[in-house]
Amino acid sequence: MASDRFQPSKRSDVAPFIAMDVLSEAASLEAAGRSIIHMEVGQPSAPAPKTALAAADAALKHGKLGYTEALGIKPLREALSSHYRKAYGVDVPSGRIMATTGSSAGFNLAFLAAFDPGDRIVLTAPGYPAYRNIIKALGLIPVEVEVGAETRWSLTPDHLDDAQKDGPVRGVLVASPANPTGTMMTAEALSDLIAYCDQAGIWFISDEIYHGLDYAGEQKTALETSQNAIIINSFSKYYCMTGWRIGWMVLPEQLVRPTERIAQSLYISPPELSQIAAASALDAVQELEAVKAGYAANRELLVKRLPEIGFDKLLPVDGAFYIYADISRFSDDSLDFAKRMLHEAGVAATPGVDFDPVHGKEFMRFSFAGAHDDMKTALQRLKDWI
Numbered sequence: 033m034a035s036d037r038f039q040p041s042k043r044s045d046v047a048p049f050i051a052m053d054v055l056s057e058a059a060s061l062e063a064a065g066r067s068i069i070h071m072e073v074g075q076p077s078a079p080a081p082k083t084a085l086a087a088a089d090a091a092l093k094h095g096k097l098g099y100t101e102a103l104g105i106k107p108l109r110e111a112l113s114s115h116y117r118k119a120y121g122v123d124v125p126s127g128r129i130m131a132t133t134g135s136s137a138g139f140n141l142a143f144l145a146a147f148d149p150g151d152r153i154v155l156t157a158p159g160y161p162a163y164r165n166i167i168k169a170l171g172l173i174p175v176e177v178e179v180g181a182e183t184r185w186s187l188t189p190d191h192l193d194d195a196q197k198d199g200p201v202r203g204v205l206v207a208s209p210a211n212p213t214g215t216m217m218t219a220e221a222l223s224d225l226i227a228y229c230d231q232a233g234i235w236f237i238s239d240e241i242y243h244g245l246d247y248a249g250e251q252k253t254a255l256e257t258s259q260n261a262i263i264i265n266s267f268s269k270y271y272c273m274t275g276w277r278i279g280w281m282v283l284p285e286q287l288v289r290p291t292e293r294i295a296q297s298l299y300i301s302p303p304e305l306s307q308i309a310a311a312s313a314l315d316a317v318q319e320l321e322a323v324k325a326g327y328a329a330n331r332e333l334l335v336k337r338l339p340e341i342g343f344d345k346l347l348p349v350d351g352a353f354y355i356y357a358d359i360s361r362f363s364d365d366s367l368d369f370a371k372r373m374l375h376e377a378g379v380a381a382t383p384g385v386d387f388d389p390v391h392g393k394e395f396m397r398f399s400f401a402g403a404h405d406d407m408k409t410a411l412q413r414l415k416d417w418i
Contacts, residue, residue, distance in 0.1 A: 046169055083315050175201065329404055
């Protein structure tokens with residue numbers, strides 16, 4: 033029997049991740065025999081690269097898997113150091129690279145290592161909902177700044193000036209390409225924002241988990257501008273390894289040992305099998321570029337066809353695998369719109385209120401990470417339903 037004396041903590045009072053709720057409801061409909069097209073979560077339909085699977089298979093046959101050092105195995109960290117030289121022309125010592133249990137663990141570690149309770153961290157709205165939920169759960173304060181077309185949906189130094197009128201800002205978190213919009217910051221806008229943060233003593237956290245998935249614009253890592261930036265990345269998106277739960281961080285020198293100490297107690301280490309597979313996934317560029325070409329074809333199809341159906345206001349789709357569409361001509365309640373679309377049209381997508389509690393009621397996020405034929409079917413269902 034429940035007792036009023038035993039209640040959940042205040043820190044647990046965070047909003048649900050609605051995309052996962054939609055996924056759950058869609059799965060229930062599928063279990064009942066319905067055909068559902070999944071456009072609600074950012075999950076690649078392709079499997080992990082063949083090189084990763086082969087490395088994992090060899091490790092399993094060897095049979096001995098165990099703890100690793102908290103920073104991760106040396107071959108993975110050295111491979112990632114080489115990746116930064118090849119992809120960006122940036123030298124990153126392997127000693128500043130840390131393997132994590134997905135990017136989610138990376139965010140936990142970054143927030144714990146760099147901030148104290150009550151510190152204010154600026155985020156964009158729209159933005160990934162787990163940011164604000166993790167920040168709140170850790171006793172920090174998310175400061176959500178509305179961004180719009182006038183700044184190409186990006187944060188600027190002027191935004192930070194305004195945010196600091198209400199109190200000092202200790203951190204800024206930016207994703208480029210962004211979730212849910214798929215929009216990328218221009219190289220100049222990104223470097224200007226990072227330079228502002230460096231000068232003001234504000235930690236800059238760069239979410240780069242959609243790097244590699246760029247279709248328009250110039251992909252830049254924050255490390256090209258500052259060695260003080262905290263980089264969060266993952267093998268989930270470009271490398272198609274969501275279920276392996278493996279990511280990484282690039283840390284400023286002064287945060288390496290503090291982050292390692294926290295990770296030792298929170299996680300011990302990321303799974304060794306996933307680390308072994310991830311190190312080999314970095315060699316699968318040709319295979320992964322073919323997967324990316326599939327996303328590009330999906331993007332081209334949706335950008336053309338969604339406006340023809342009536343979703344005629346789309347944010348710039350520069351990267352990632354999302355389209356953020358204005359639905360105000362159809363509804364001012366994206367949660368209800370998503371539920372009706374799921375049950376009546378058999379298309380699962382995520383309501384904008386997941387990403388923007390204020391203006392998200394007029395937006396929907398469509399993921400185009402699925403198969404091309406599924407995208408065609410979804411468009412036909414949406415056309416018939418609308």
